[in-house]
Amino acid sequence: MKSLNPVYNPSSFFGLIGKPIDTSLSPLMFNSIFDQSNINSVYVPFTVAEHDLKNALLGLRSLGVSGFNVTIPHKVSIINELDSIDDVSLKVGAVNTVSHNDDLLMGFNTDVEGFLRPLKDMNLSLKGKKASILGSGGAARSCIFGLSTLGIDDFSIISRNKLTADKVSQDLGNDVTIHAFSSSDASSEKEFKSSDIIVNATPIGRYPSNEFPINISWISNDQIIYDLVANPLKTKFVLTAESLGCIIIPGYLMLVEQAALSFKIWTGLDAPILLMKNIVEKELGGITNES
Numbered sequence: 001m002k003s004l005n006p007v008y009n010p011s012s013f014f015g016l017i018g019k020p021i022d023t024s025l026s027p028l029m030f031n032s033i034f035d036q037s038n039i040n041s042v043y044v045p046f047t048v049a050e051h052d053l054k055n056a057l058l059g060l061r062s063l064g065v066s067g068f069n070v071t072i073p074h075k076v077s078i079i080n081e082l083d084s085i086d087d088v089s090l091k092v093g094a095v096n097t098v099s100h101n102d103d104l105l106m107g108f109n110t111d112v113e114g115f116l117r118p119l120k121d122m123n124l125s126l127k128g129k130k131a132s133i134l135g136s137g138g139a140a141r142s143c144i145f146g147l148s149t150l151g152i153d154d155f156s157i158i159s160r161n162k163l164t165a166d167k168v169s170q171d172l173g174n175d176v177t178i179h180a181f182s183s184s185d186a187s188s189e190k191e192f193k194s195s196d197i198i199v200n201a202t203p204i205g206r207y208p209s210n211e212f213p214i215n216i217s218w219i220s221n222d223q224i225i226y227d228l229v230a231n232p233l234k235t236k237f238v239l240t241a242e243s244l245g246c247i248i249i250p251g252y253l254m255l256v257e258q259a260a261l262s263f264k265i266w267t268g269l270d271a272p273i274l275l276m277k278n279i280v281e282k283e284l285g286g287i288t289n290e291s
Contacts, residue, residue, distance in 0.1 A: 010042040011040040012041045012064075013042050013064075013065060014043045014044070015043060015046050015060070016068060017048040017053075017069070018070065020072075021047055021071065022047075025231055025252070027045050030043035033271065033275060033279075037269065039267065050077070053081065061100065066099070066266060067266040068100075069096060069259075070096050070138075072203060073137070075094040075096055075137060076138045076141070078095050078098070079095055082098065083104040085106070088109040089108060092141045092145045093172075096110060096138065096262075097109070108265055110265070111138070111258050114254050114257035114260075115254050116146045117257040118257065122247070124224065126196070126197065127151030127152070128153075129151075129196035130152070131144075131152050131198075132155070132157075132158055132191055133155060133157050133199050133201055136168050137202075140168060141171070143201050144168070147199075148172075148175065152197075156188075156191040156192075157178060157180045158191065158214070160184075162181070162182040193220065196224065198224070198225050199228065200235075200237060203229065210236050212240075213227075213237060219240070221244045221245035221246055222246075225238060225241035225248050226248075228251040230250075230251040230252040230254070233250060235250075252280050252281070252284065253277075256273060256280060
């Protein structure tokens with residue numbers, strides 16, 4: 001893999017903005033596939049706090065970034081800072097990929113399709129089912145929109161921030177039913193237990209944390225558990241659900257799929273998805289939150 005040193009002079013650079021990003025697998029994944037594909041580019045992570053977004057975008061423009069990914073806490077707020085966004089981003093209200101061409105920053109949402117691909121690969125029938133989404137940020141928006149395209153029309157959002165949950169319900173609730181609950185609300189347990197698919201769209205459980213995003217005793221073995229946390233390979237939430245007999249989908253699968261779509265936007269090339277999965281699985285092979 002290319003190293004960042006004074007001798008190496010890439011012809012273009014890409015990046016990731018967000019906070020925290022210290023455990024992100026994107027730099028390893030993208031730099032590896034750039035190397036394998038003989039693309040003279042480098043991918044650099046940038047820690048950008050919420051209040052620094054405008055200045056960061058000015059800096060990235062000035063430096064000539066070719067494109068970048070967007071993560072917590074900027075997926076929603078960045079929309080107002082971009083020159084244009086694609087139709088999916090407009091419908092969802094969240095962006096996770098930006099390209100920079102002709103001094104224009106163009107936003108895309110690859111989270112929706114990246115989220116859906118692992119579900120489609122499992123041939124799960126979800127039409128008419130009920131979903132509970134943990135969290136109310138940009139990722140939660142993408143999950144709700146994505147699941148609605150599979151025929152789910154009954155959603156509960158369970159979030160620590162009831163105000164943002166209400167906003168998601170207001171923005172996306174025209175064609176589906178979305179109920180918003182505070183995670184401290186007693187009704188959350190009933191909503192969770194009555195759901196067929198649970199999606200953790202929060203960062204809770206990210207390495208090295210051992211936290212559960214919800215009371216683990218609420219899980220039943222007939223539920224589908226999809227955890228968007230990509231590091232570790234299997235969170236404690238996923239491991240516990242798996243031990244109970246649930247269908248589980250670990251977050252690194254979505255990470256790879258949405259990254260492959262970003263790669264296509266930036267380069268026009270099909271991404272080596274199997275290689276990307278192998279890179280992530282090898283890197284995380286010894287990292288699970290079992291204790």
